[in-house]
Amino acid sequence: MYEPNLDFVRRIEVYKKANPGLAVRIYLLVYNNSCEEAKYLAGVRREKESFEKLIRERGSMLNPILDQRRSGDTESLMKVVNSRIAGGRKDVTVEPAKVIVDMREFRSSLPSLLHASNLLVIPVTLTVGDYILTPDICVERKSIPDLVSSFNSGRLYTQCELMSAHYKQPILLIEWEEHKSFSLDTIAEVKSYAKASGKFPSKKPSATPSEPTLASSSIQSKLVLLTLTFPRLRIIWSSSPYATAEIFNDLKTLQPEPDPLKAIVVGAEEDPNAGAGVNTSAEELLRTLPGVTAKNVKHVMGKVKSVKELCELELKEVQQILGVEPGKACWDFIHKGERK
Structure with a gap:
């Protein structure tokens, strides 16, 4: 091969493994210390690092205990305890479970998964929070890239401040992607995309602490400061949108349903005609x-x-x-x- 191609080399190796009787050999013709050689060696180095990372993740990977999903029409109805009965007698009324979702959240897959889990999704434009589960529970959802950018811009502080001012139980939901590693090392990968780097990775190992460790500790420190500033704030870690849908179902168990009209005006003008005649x-x-x-x-x-x-x-x-x-x-x- 005059131009080394790592993908093609691996295909030939697989073909040779599948056909042991064939005498297949690969010869690479490149100049010493050339650009082609550096490109090929960089590809081999990235491949080696990927395998090492996969081995580390498999060594620390947790096996999730998957509960049986809720099924049946009766599971889609939430039982709400109503104590406003004469004599203090409690009555149980049945009504569909509702989740108020901000319109901007429909760019993600979570609203569709909530609908698939037999929840009634009500799309509105919210000023405070992304999801309203109950009259007291407000959820601000952050993916990993959004979490990093929100910390850098200071937007997350304002959002937590508004939730704490208007709701008794503010929740920050940190959500990973389904097929990504459920660890803070993913944050280092997100940050690395924004950093300028050379054409080829450095061959000399650095003596400083690893970048994932620094990024993880930085995010952890910021989260600790956030919880110290807002003591009522709760943080939920979700491994995927599917897990988030299950968490929302659990949080809504035996809880009153939210009012969409009240959720819209929270944080905005108390006047129901808000927005009319605005300059x-x-x-x-x-x-x-x-x-x-x-x-x-x-x-x-x-x-x-x-x-x-x-x-x-x-x-x-x-x-x-x-x-x-x-x-x-x-x-x-x-x-x-x-x-x-």
Whole structure:
């Protein structure tokens, strides 16, 4: 072969293994220290690292205990205990289980899986959270890439702050992909895509700690700080969207159903006619301010009547609306002209 191709070489090796009687040999003709040689050796190195990673993951892989899935029409109905009966007598009413889902979440596969698990999916535009399971439980779902970007931009802090302010049980759901390793090493792989690298991997081993270890400890530290800041926040680790659907079913057991109308106005204006007669230009200007996001813009519009009124507020008043860090960033931008 004048141009070494690792894929073709492996195919020939498989063919030789399947036909032991054939005398098949491979000869590679390349210049020493050439680009072709470096490309071939880099492919062999990546292949070796992939096998080593597979061996490590199989050594620490857990065998999940798969419970029998809920089946039957009766399982799709949630039993809600109603104690508003004269004399304190409890009555059990049966109604379909409902999950309120933000419209932006339909880009993922989870809403379809919730529907397949006999849950009534109600699509609405939510200001706070991604999924409303009960009147008290609000869930913010984060995939691994979204979790990394949310930590870097500070968006997750604002989202947790809004959930803690409006719901008794805020939940942060960290969801892995179905066929990916259920470990924090996946976060290091996500970060590595954004880093500039040479054409070929380095041949010299680094003496510093491995990158997966550093990335895992960094995310763990940020999660610890997040839970210390919001004590009522609960974190759920889900290995796949299928596991998330099962978790949602378990969380809704014997719990009251959420109200879509109340979920829509949470975090937004309390007026049911919110959004009517809104100055779109002023709203677009408001969205460009630091600390104001698509999640809390309606909440800000419900607190101030105009952008001018927002600019005239004191620092503490802005922080009461947006939160401590986002409020300070917004106030500094308005009064100092610097985005921090």
